[in-house]
Amino acid sequence: MSLLRTENVIMQFGGVVAVNDLNIDIKKGELAALIGPNGAGKTTAFNVITGVYTPTGGKVLFTPTDKSGATTEIDITGKKPDKITGMGVARTFQNIRLFKELTVLENVLVATHLNADYSFLSAMLRAPKARKGERQAKMDCEFLLERLGLIDLKNEKASSLPYGQQRHLEIARALATKPQLLLLDEPAAGMNPQETDELTDLIFKLKTDFDLTIFMIEHHMDLVMEISDHIYVLDFGCTIAKGTPDEVQNNPKVIEAYLGVDADVED
Ligand SMILES: Nc1ncnc2c1ncn2[C@@H]1O[C@H](COP(=O)(O)OP(=O)(O)OP(=O)(O)O)[C@@H](O)[C@H]1O
Numbered sequence: 402m403s404l405l406r407t408e409n410v411i412m413q414f415g416g417v418v419a420v421n422d423l424n425i426d427i428k429k430g431e432l433a434a435l436i437g438p439n440g441a442g443k444t445t446a447f448n449v450i451t452g453v454y455t456p457t458g459g460k461v462l463f464t465p466t467d468k469s470g471a472t473t474e475i476d477i478t479g480k481k482p483d484k485i486t487g488m489g490v491a492r493t494f495q496n497i498r499l500f501k502e503l504t505v506l507e508n509v510l511v512a513t514h515l516n517a518d519y520s521f522l523s524a525m526l527r528a529p530k531a532r533k534g535e536r537q538a539k540m541d542c543e544f545l546l547e548r549l550g551l552i553d554l555k556n557e558k559a560s561s562l563p564y565g566q567q568r569h570l571e572i573a574r575a576l577a578t579k580p581q582l583l584l585l586d587e588p589a590a591g592m593n594p595q596e597t598d599e600l601t602d603l604i605f606k607l608k609t610d611f612d613l614t615i616f617m618i619e620h621h622m623d624l625v626m627e628i629s630d631h632i633y634v635l636d637f638g639c640t641i642a643k644g645t646p647d648e649v650q651n652n653p654k655v656i657e658a659y660l661g662v663d664a665d666v667e668d
């Protein structure tokens with residue numbers, strides 16, 4: 402079953418066509434990757450899916466499962482980012498976006514408020530239901546911090562964390578919104594090979610444990626090839642290849658896009 406589909410999505414900024422006719426179909430439970438050279442349009446595709454931009458053409462369709470287990474395809478094209486998050490799509494950002502002055506725990510708590518079933522007013526008045534809700538939210542966040550290896554740092558300022566741990570915190574914050582689809586924009590950026598290996602294992606485990614579907618932008622090819630079920634390759638906004646890791650790795654168009662040379666030409 403498709404969880405996320407895009408139909409002929411186009412995103413044009415003035416004369417720049419950042420995404421041109423994007424058709425993706427991500428099945429529930431899979432891990433899909435979006436790769437391509439710098440400036441290919443990958444982050445723009447995520448921005449369209451998450452409502453940061455309304456595409457200049459095409460549709461974004463999301464099929465969440467509700468509490469009763471029923472599924473309905475919803476046209477989320479151009480909906481507000483917080484609405485889309487509320488429906489079950491969470492993301493991390495290529496340029497880390499944490500509340501630098503808040504603690505690690507507070508950064509995750511902020512995200513849970515989207516799902517709170519008590520009102521802001523009752524929280525202000527410290528009504529019993531709100532107090533119980535807050536206690537539960539704190540426990541949920543601490544559980545996530547434990548899973549992301551950050552529990553011992555929960556009272557540290559987010560800005561004091563090394564880069565790699567800030568990326569983990571972004572994932573914890575995304576998970577706090579209870580997503581069905583998790584979009585990761587270069588989760589291993591700035592990480593050394595060992596950290597990248599650990600992150601690869603972690604992403605794979607989180608996918609199973611939280612029953613997630615993952616769509617990931619990454620430049621670390623070993624990570625992408627190891628854990629992706631399907632890969633989409635963008636170049637100048639266009640999808641030049643899609644398929645399994647094996648299919649994509651051996652596709653001459655992909656080799657050419659990455660090396661900037663005709664793959665058939667021997668050196
Ligand atoms: N808000 C915007 N206004 C104008 N142009 C934009 C905007 N956002 C993106 N672009 C342009 O769209 C193109 C694609 O950018 P995008 O950030 O999506 O690439 P990317 O594949 O994520 O690259 P990278 O690997 O470097 O992160 C670039 O030419 C970029 O300059």
Ligand SMILES: [Mg+2]
Nearest residue numbers: 443444445495
């Ligand atoms: Mg990008």
